[in-house]
Amino acid sequence: MLNDNLELAIKAAIEAGQAIMDIYEAPFDVEYKEDDSPLTKADKESNTIINTYLKPTTIPIISEENKQIDFDIRKEWKTCWIVDPVDGTKEFIKRNGEFTVNIALVKEGNPLLGVIYVPATKELYYADVSNKLANKVVLENHVFNKENIVKASLPLEPRSNEDIIKVVGSRSHMNSETKDFVDTLKAKGSEVEIVSKGSSLKFCLVAEGKADIYPRYAPTMEWDTAAGQAICNAVGINVISKATNEQLTYNKENLLNPWFLVSN
Template sequence: MNKQLEIAIKASLEAGKVIMNVYETAFNVEIKDDKSPLTEADKRANNVINLFLKPLGTPIISEENKQIDYTVRKTWNTCWVVDPVDGTKEFIKRNGEFTVNIALVENGIPKLGVIYVPAVKTIYYGNVEEGSAFKAELGSHDTTIDEVLKLSKPIQPKLNTSKNIEVVGSRSHMNEDTLNFVEALKNEGKEVEIVSKGSSLKFCLVAEGNADVYPRYAPTMEWDTAAGQAICNAVGIKVISKDTNQPLKYNKENLLNSYFLVSK
């Protein structure tokens, strides 16, 4: 296994352990300047991930790190893009649909990605250059790399040969752009089913063949999407910006993503 991917997997498992330690307590919720929630789990997981990644010498863009000015970042050919707890709102709701996201980006393109779902001890990881991605259902956050490899099964997207199309979205509140996307599919004669998940698990639904397409017409940041994009790209799924009609790029001056579409 690629050494950087191995370390990212180890970091995600250890982060998952500290996240679940907080999850089982009566934790407090802070509100950050951007109005997003923050818990002790975000901070502890970020510290753990930094401990694993910093010795590698590759700079890190993390939601919970102090953001580095673009005058410095633009000189980075390679960087990690990290969200210690993606889906903090899901974490607060205690619905289990939150993840640890770790991606390695080279020249703006995700190359490796890890998504760990600590509530159910399930890990997804992908290597774009090798064209492979895997899922492993673990018994413990303390699972060794050798055990992860033994438990790993390759994932593949759907062949998408039927009239039925599964669209990743919210059952309860889809915005107008997403509704228009669904209506356009219906006008093409497709029978549309909405499937829903929190956090970066939306990417995993498409990558492992449990959905066909994920239209994202709402704001996301680079750390929300980099790991999911790497896993999707590793199995031939594209993550295309609605602004540029090109794959989402990373380590941009503005870390806010454009709207995008995840599909074959």
């Protein structure tokens, strides 16, 4: 059975994915926000669709493309949605397919539910943390069919420790700190293989057993990580802040995440 809010988030992500692909497969323009991050019509249309689904729940929404609300108001929220309408806009612009729709439900700072949809491949990851449910399904089309999704879904299983440590590295953000982390593993005698992936798919690689560790020593925002953390937490994988040595938390005063480590 799917939690009602999880089902709603899946519907929103799939419909947004269809709209994203309609834009992806045609010429599109790129704008740049004040922080020089790219913005496309796909970000805007996906955000509109997701908001249309989530607003009737009356649960407040933090989205990359919504106007950010002052913490004086947000700090009163016990529960909120955290949304990235297109995570990996740089990957979208490069047309490499490694972009996602991220939707998470967070309660008192901790992810409860997470959905990551990959429009280019129709791969859907979804998780209910409290019920330790974390599944993946590949859809035939961008259409929500609950019966088909439940029937075709397979549980995510983290990788058993092997001789080779598979480390997830970003296609766009591999930096000296990450390279130093890899060198430290090698210095301990481990054989290391780098697995490159864009967007929140890096979390999915660890959750589904295609990698062991994802070190993130570069900036991310809460909407980049909340859904991925829900999926990882549901299979027993921690997402540990390098600042606090505790799990990443959400709806913070500053929506910028500290560096973190995802580790099986």
